[in-house]
Amino acid sequence: MNFEQFSKNAKISIEEICREIFRQNRDLIQIKKEEVAVKNMVKIFNATLKLSHQKGFQAMTLRDLCRESGLSMGGLYAYIPSKEALLSIMHIQGSHIALELLRRDLLKVTSPREKLHITIKSHLFLSQEMSYWFYFLFMETKNLSKELQKRSIEGEQLTEKLFIDLLEEGARKKIFSISNAELTAAAIKALMQDWYLKPWKYSRRGVSVEEYADFVIELIESYIIPEK
């Protein structure tokens, strides 16, 4: 699997995500016509991601958001109940979608090594396609309510559990030699994270996402596959 194939399969367009959010939050959104609503929600979420990336969600004012999205203050409030709710909705829905896509790809293969490869690649390709979204999920967690912060951490651990499980499965089948599955999984996650937290580092050096994926796989396998 390369990035292009992944991109075709995943079909993660901002529009699809907005449609999903619309259907799950009908009660919070005053607009009833789906087509009208989705069209404007795309504008709102894209503007939020862009402005949050530039200066952070807290520093972004709703006037900034109106200017960037093209809506008025009154218009905006037909789509969101409050600034805080905008953050919550985007956070919950974003992390949900990411985890679903990872799990779906994992089902395609069976051997532990294939599972390791596809999960690393899916994660990287996904964060490449949704880089602002991933950046947003990471940076804005602390602005959530205490309760949602807790749920967010649990979500992070769910992703990490995918890696822990496949590492331990590989250890049971004598394919991997694992001394500490939790630390190894944490290391993989940290390497995944660097790709979307510091994209400038890799783009400046001309490293493609495929090259980075191969590097991470090689690094991890040299540690867990003895005398290779």
Add this chain to the structure above:
Amino acid sequence: MNFEQFSKNAKISIEEICREIFRQNRDLIQIKKEEVAVKNMVKIFNATLKLSHQKGFQAMTLRDLCRESGLSMGGLYAYIPSKEALLSIMHIQGSHIALELLRRDLLKVTSPREKLHITIKSHLFLSQEMSYWFYFLFMETKNLSKELQKRSIEGEQLTEKLFIDLLEEGARKKIFSISNAELTAAAIKALMQDWYLKPWKYSRRGVSVEEYADFVIELIESYIIPEK
């Protein structure tokens, strides 16, 4: 070197850092008596680090800061010219001190492997001792002016250059087998970063900083030291 020894040697107290900042910013600070100034600056910086860690620098109001530090609004403004300047001063001074300590420790040893070990350990021990400070440096970069953002990225690359140089030195001396020094250095940095960005992950699992350091060293060496 273990964490306790490092801690004794480094002598990085918040008070020493504040004294340094006071001496280098005498023109910006209205208070002239060093002892009085340093005492209150400790309060201000500690409060800023704590509140920024909780809710972010932007979301922290100066009234929050006054409550937490015990100073009044008027009193606070005798120490800082503006909220923005507080951020700049802490960012510049914090990253400067961190880089200096890393470089100082690096001079203590000569062989590439020792250099790798001591740099990883210094970095981790330092970020353990100054965890809120490191977290602050990472999370608040985007709130800096464009010019300071650029300087901050250059600083990050300076640290990474330490790793690149020692990896390449080891490759020249046939101790390491390096296929891509830049990516390997970036990976090390990403692993360093996870320690202070997600401390809850490691403390919950009871992983000490020494254990984490050993794990990172083992992971990296299995990749760069062939058939070990």
Add this chain to the structure above:
DNA sequence: GTCTATATACCGATAGAC
């Protein structure tokens, strides 16, 4: 469904008493 105009509250920053 979308706009303009406005209400209300709180922000960063300062003046002036002590």
Add this chain to the structure above:
DNA sequence: GTCTATCGGTATATAGAC
């Protein structure tokens, strides 16, 4: 050197016209 009181500006959020 530190405080209280207050300024002007701007934030989120809403009311009501179209």
